[in-house]
Every structure is written in C-alpha cells, then in structure tokens.
Amino acid sequence: MDERIPHFRSRVGRRRSPAPWLFVFIFVFFSGMLFILFLRSPLSKIETIHISGHHLVKADEILAKTRMKKGISYFSMDGARAEQALMQLPEVKRASVITRFPNQVYIRVEEWPPVAIFETNDQKLLPILSNGTILAARPYLTSRPRQPIFRGWARINPTFTSAVKQIARLPEPIRKKFVTISPAATDAEQVEIQSDQQHRIYVRAKELATKCQYYPSFYQHPPGAIYLLESIWFAPERSGKPQLQAEME
Known part of the structure; x- marks a missing residue:
C-alpha cells in the first residue's frame, strides 16, 4: 500500500523564472518612453x-x-x-x-546657367537660360553680366528659339565676344550678330553654334561684315563695295 503513494516533492526555496515576453515588454516600454522624450526635446x-x-x-x-x-x-x-x-x-x-x-x-x-539676355520692347533685360527659358520675373535692374543681348525679337519667332538653343552650345569665350543678336534684314532664317570688335556677323540660326566657331580667326580683323554661310568671307567696313578678304570652305 505504501508503495502506491507518490513521494512528496518539496517546492520550498524554488522560484518560477519570469516569462521572456516580460523582458520584451519592459524593453519596448522604456524604449518608447525615451523616443517620446527625444521627440519633445530640442535634439529632434x-x-x-x-x-x-x-x-x-x-x-x-x-x-x-x-x-x-x-x-x-x-x-x-x-x-x-x-x-x-x-x-x-x-x-x-x-x-x-x-x-x-x-x-x-x-x-x-x-x-541652368544664363547664356544670353532678352531685351523687351520697354528695354527690360531678362536672363535667358541654357534651356531656352526667359526669366521674366528676374530682370537685370542695374548691371548685367557680359552676355549677348537678343534685340528686336518676338518670343514666338522660331528663328529666335533656334538661335537661343544654338547660343547655349557655343563656347563661353566666343559667346562673350558678342554684344547683340538681331534678326537679319535680308533672310528670316539668318541672324545678325554685333561683336565687341565692331564686326557684323551673318549666320543661319540653326548653324550658329557650328559656324561661329570660325569667328576667332576673324577677331583681329578691322570693322566689317563676316558672312558665315555656304562660303565664309569678310568684307571690310571701309570699302564702298564688299571685297573678299578671307574665305573658307
């Protein structure tokens, strides 16, 4: 009979270990409190x-x-x-x-860097960016950078649009030698460029970036007209009739 009775197990001095989730809860709680304090502090x-x-x-x-x-x-x-x-x-x-x-x-x-200036009918000078955008809200008030001025143009003129895109492709040292860019009187597809050496340069708008690369070769010439068209030649200002001075194919 005594063999059927299980032995008594004493539980005195033994403690049950806390559940793992309790540590997780404490960690999350204090982390949340620290985060809230951080959000309310100047550090955040x-x-x-x-x-x-x-x-x-x-x-x-x-x-x-x-x-x-x-x-x-x-x-x-x-x-x-x-x-x-x-x-x-x-x-x-x-x-x-x-x-x-x-x-x-x-x-x-x-x-977008400014590459030229657009002169309005009331003589306001507006920057033209290299992507062709005219900044009507940012006129030059007192002074302007040394950039060519598009004068006498309507904004919707396709020749003007083409010339702006081309002038942006032109190297800056050459571009800075140009003073004004106006519509040519004899051909709607051409522009007339006035340089700081008193040269009048005639070139098609769509070829401006390519043909104006030749201008440094004429830069030391006396005042006159430079034609950068099918043939490239120079006519001095002092002559009564254009005389062929330089030609390039």
Missing part, C-alpha cells in the same frame, strides 16, 4: 540647413519652396517631396535634399 528639431549651388534663386526662395525652416521636427522632413518642389522652379536643373540625423539638412541645387 532641425538646427542647421545648408544650401549650396544657387546663384539665381535666393536661399529664402528655396526654403519657402521646400517649406523648411529651423525648429521643425526632423521626422517631418520629406526629402523626395522637397526635391520635386525645387524642380518646379524654372532656374533649377537638378536638386538634392539630404537629411543627416539628428538635426542637419543639406540642400544642393544645380541651375
């Missing part, structure tokens, strides 16, 4: 915004477009949305917005 606020690469667009305009300012939450920043907003500016070619934890923002813009 944007402290510095670095802006670079801008010349035409002011820093204040960039901040307004991206809706960024010091003191906003770091976690409310959306870099992709800010980049899309900057790309809506006609001056901006590329834009990147990079956030650095915990409170730094880096904004880098690349602008």
Whole structure:
C-alpha cells in the first residue's frame, strides 16, 4: 500500500523564472518612453540647413519652396517631396535634399546657367537660360553680366528659339565676344550678330553654334561684315563695295 503513494516533492526555496515576453515588454516600454522624450526635446528639431549651388534663386526662395525652416521636427522632413518642389522652379536643373540625423539638412541645387539676355520692347533685360527659358520675373535692374543681348525679337519667332538653343552650345569665350543678336534684314532664317570688335556677323540660326566657331580667326580683323554661310568671307567696313578678304570652305 505504501508503495502506491507518490513521494512528496518539496517546492520550498524554488522560484518560477519570469516569462521572456516580460523582458520584451519592459524593453519596448522604456524604449518608447525615451523616443517620446527625444521627440519633445530640442535634439529632434532641425538646427542647421545648408544650401549650396544657387546663384539665381535666393536661399529664402528655396526654403519657402521646400517649406523648411529651423525648429521643425526632423521626422517631418520629406526629402523626395522637397526635391520635386525645387524642380518646379524654372532656374533649377537638378536638386538634392539630404537629411543627416539628428538635426542637419543639406540642400544642393544645380541651375541652368544664363547664356544670353532678352531685351523687351520697354528695354527690360531678362536672363535667358541654357534651356531656352526667359526669366521674366528676374530682370537685370542695374548691371548685367557680359552676355549677348537678343534685340528686336518676338518670343514666338522660331528663328529666335533656334538661335537661343544654338547660343547655349557655343563656347563661353566666343559667346562673350558678342554684344547683340538681331534678326537679319535680308533672310528670316539668318541672324545678325554685333561683336565687341565692331564686326557684323551673318549666320543661319540653326548653324550658329557650328559656324561661329570660325569667328576667332576673324577677331583681329578691322570693322566689317563676316558672312558665315555656304562660303565664309569678310568684307571690310571701309570699302564702298564688299571685297573678299578671307574665305573658307
């Protein structure tokens, strides 16, 4: 009979180990509390915004477009949305917005460079970008860079559009020697360029970038007309009739 009775097991001095989920709960709880405290502290606020690469667009305009300012939450920043907003500016070619934890923002813009100036009927001077955009909202008020002025053009003129695209492809050292670019009186497809050496250059708008590469060869010539057409030749100003001075095939 005694053999059928199980032996009594004493539980005195033994403790049950806590469940693993309890440690997980404690860790998550305190981590959450620390995160909340971080969000409410100045450490989570944007402290510095670095802006670079801008010349035409002011820093204040960039901040307004991206809706960024010091003191906003770091976690409310959306870099992709800010980049899309900057790309809506006609001056901006590329834009990147990079956030650095915990409170730094880096904004880098690349602008379309100005290559010429458009003169309006009321003689306002508007920058023309290399993509052909005329910045009507950014007139030159007092001084202007040394860039050729498109004078006497209508914006919808296809020859003007072609000439703007071509002038953007022309090397800057040559482009800076041009003072004005106007419609040619004798041919709707040609332009007349006045240079700083008092040369009148006649060239088709669609060939401007290619043919004007020859202009440095004539730069030291006296004032006169340079024809960069099927044949390339120079006529001095002092002659009563054009005289062939230089020709290139």
